[in-house]
Amino acid sequence: MKTKSLTVVALAVLMAAGGGYSLGLRKLHVMPDAAKPAERRVLYWYDPMMPGQRFDKPGKSPFMDMDLVPRYADEEKAAAGVGINAQQQQNLGMKTANVQKRQLTLPFSAFATVSTDERSITTLPAPATGVISTLYVRAPLQQIKAGQPLAEMWIPQWTTAQQEYLAVRQLGDGMLTRAARERLALQFMPEETIRALERSGKPQTRMTLRADRAGYIAKLDVREGAQVAATAPLFEIASLDPVWLVVDYPQTQAQSLAVGSETIATSESWPGIRFRGKVSELLPQMDTATRTLRARIVLENPQHKLKPGMFLNVTRAQPTQMASVLAVPEEAVINSGESQRLLLATGDGYFQPVNITTGMTSEGWTEITSGVKEGDSVVTSGQFLIDSEASLRSALPEVTK
Numbered sequence: 001m002k003t004k005s006l007t008v009v010a011l012a013v014l015m016a017a018g019g020g021y022s023l024g025l026r027k028l029h030v031m032p033d034a035a036k037p038a039e040r041r042v043l044y045w046y047d048p049m050m051p052g053q054r055f056d057k058p059g060k061s062p063f064m065d066m067d068l069v070p071r072y073a074d075e076e077k078a079a080a081g082v083g084i085n086a087q088q089q090q091n092l093g094m095k096t097a098n099v100q101k102r103q104l105t106l107p108f109s110a111f112a113t114v115s116t117d118e119r120s121i122t123t124l125p126a127p128a129t130g131v132i133s134t135l136y137v138r139a140p141l142q143q144i145k146a147g148q149p150l151a152e153m154w155i156p157q158w159t160t161a162q163q164e165y166l167a168v169r170q171l172g173d174g175m176l177t178r179a180a181r182e183r184l185a186l187q188f189m190p191e192e193t194i195r196a197l198e199r200s201g202k203p204q205t206r207m208t209l210r211a212d213r214a215g216y217i218a219k220l221d222v223r224e225g226a227q228v229a230a231t232a233p234l235f236e237i238a239s240l241d242p243v244w245l246v247v248d249y250p251q252t253q254a255q256s257l258a259v260g261s262e263t264i265a266t267s268e269s270w271p272g273i274r275f276r277g278k279v280s281e282l283l284p285q286m287d288t289a290t291r292t293l294r295a296r297i298v299l300e301n302p303q304h305k306l307k308p309g310m311f312l313n314v315t316r317a318q319p320t321q322m323a324s325v326l327a328v329p330e331e332a333v334i335n336s337g338e339s340q341r342l343l344l345a346t347g348d349g350y351f352q353p354v355n356i357t358t359g360m361t362s363e364g365w366t367e368i369t370s371g372v373k374e375g376d377s378v379v380t381s382g383q384f385l386i387d388s389e390a391s392l393r394s395a396l397p398e399v400t401k
Contacts, residue, residue, distance in 0.1 A: 041073040083350050095381040096345055097332065099372050101324040104362040106316075108256035110249040112265065112297065114310040120239040121218060124209060126228040127188035130155035133206065135224040137217055137235070144211045150235055151209045151222070161187060162203040169198075188230070215239040240304045245277060245297040247314050248290060257282065257295050262317035265299065267310060275299050275306065276317065326372070327365040332380040333358060342372060343379040351379060 044054040045068035047061040058068055084092070134152035137144065144150070161184055168180040184194050190207060197204045219236035222228060245265060249257070257279055265275040277299035286293055297314065299306065306312075333356070334341050344352045356371030372378065 042070040043073055044071050045069060046071055083348075085349055089349075089382075092382040094379060094383075096377045097329050097380045099326055099328055099368065099374055099376045099378060101374060102327045102365055103324050104327060104360060104365060104367060106253075106256045106360065107362045108249070108253055108314075108316045110247050110253070110314050112245040112247040112312050112314045114299075114306045114308050114312065115244045115246050116218065116238045116240075116308050117242050117244045117298065120215070120242075122212070122237050123233045124150065124211075124235040124237060126153065126230060126232045126234055127190070127207070127209075128153075128155045128230045129157060129228070131227050132222055132224055132234075135222070137220065138224075140217050140220045142217045144215060144217060144237070146211060146214045148211045149208050150211055152206060153209065153228075154206050156205055158187065158189060158193075158205050159203045161189075162197050162205075165197070166201060166203075209234070211237060213237070213239065240307070241301045242298050243301045243306050243308070245299055245312060245314065247295045247297060248287065248292040249295070251286065251291070251293055254293060256316065263297050263314050264317050265297070265312040265314045267306070267312045269310060270305055273305070275301075275312070325359065326368045326374060328368055328372075328378055329380045330361055330364050330366045332378045332383065333366050334383060342368075343383040344372065345377040345379060 044056060045058050046054055047063050047066070048069055049066075050061070050063045053063075054071075055068055058070070060066070061068055084094075130153045132151055133154045136149045136151060165177075165180040165184055168176050171177075181194065184197075185191075193204050193207050215237045216239075217235055218238035219233075221232075221236075222234045228234065245263075247257075259279055259282060261279045263277050263279065265277065266273070267275070277297040279295050280298045281296045283294040283296065328342065332342055334343070334353075339355055340358050341353050341355050344354050346352050354371050357369045359367030359369050361367070
């Protein structure tokens with residue numbers, strides 16, 4: 001009797017197990033169709049080694065010996081930028097700023113060289129053929145004063161003309177006397193020499209050449225005892241008041257200077273002193289060696305503090321202001337050499353590089369002419385690491401068919 005009961009229990013257990021097994025088979029048969037994932041949509045194919053290029057169909061990479069990899073639609077959000085959570089942003093020291101309109105000024109700062117105002121240079125020639133009997137100025141660049149004697153000349157050819165004048169004068173004919181006196185003047189005989197002739201009644205064959213103004217000897221073309229011809233240049237006299245500043249500045253600052261612009265120059269030789277001048281000329285040729293433009297500035301130099309050859313730093317007295325333009329902090333711009341871009345905060349912790357076109361930079365701000373709009377948030381600190389990650393993840397690709 002006991003054995004029969006055990007048999008009945010065993011059969012019940014087997015039936016229950018069989019029913020569960022059969023139910024399990026039915027479930028396994030149904031689940032694959034119900035849990036089958038939806039087909040992923042491919043947006044494009046790319047070479048992982050060259051993520052900046054996209055292809056519209058699968059195949060071999062033209063760059064590497066490997067198959068192109070698909071980019072799926074559900075990955076596009078990640079491909080659109082780099083996601084960084086708040087904690088990572090804090091660790092990277094990331095900072096952002098808004099694109100805003102600002103009124104920038106045209107900056108100008110350049111180095112200049114003091115040079116002689118060539119308009120002030122005068123030449124003192126020999127009035128007639130003669131000999132330099134005495135030379136009072138013996139070296140170039142020697143400082144001179146107005147009226148200072150420079151040289152004494154012996155001019156023997158004046159003897160005949162002066163004797164003729166004395167003879168005509170004794171005749172008492174006023175008309176002939178005036179004509180003879182004019183002939184002396186036509187031989188470049190100074191008025192003081194003619195008067196000395198009239199007072200003494202003797203030929204005056206020596207004359208002293210004097211400086212007509214203060215300055216320095218820019219060029220000395222004669223030595224004592226030398227014979228010189230009439231009108232031969234003997235001295236070149238230049239002045240230190242005013243002087244020229246020749247400014248070299250890059251062509252990017254061409255619009256910063258104009259004729260008449262007021263400038264301020266400073267020198268390490270005279271700290272604390274500001275020399276004011278005006279642009280007199282914008283020179284028409286660019287220096288091919290330095291690729292810079294040049295301008296001349298006239299500076300008053302009454303105390304002769306500025307000397308030719310000195311270097312000065314030049315700025316505009318009143319910088320030119322531009323109309324309001326879109327601008328971002330200068331440090332936000334990523335310059336790769338071939339292009340410029342900003343790292344745009346798109347929200348939800350994502351950052352997207354965008355190509356931009358820049359204008360002038362002034363006072364720590366850079367003008368943006370295209371690529372962003374007012375109010376956009378851009379990264380100003382920590383952007384280089386994120387930009388590198390975005391480049392690796394093909395955040396700025398171009399489709400190639």
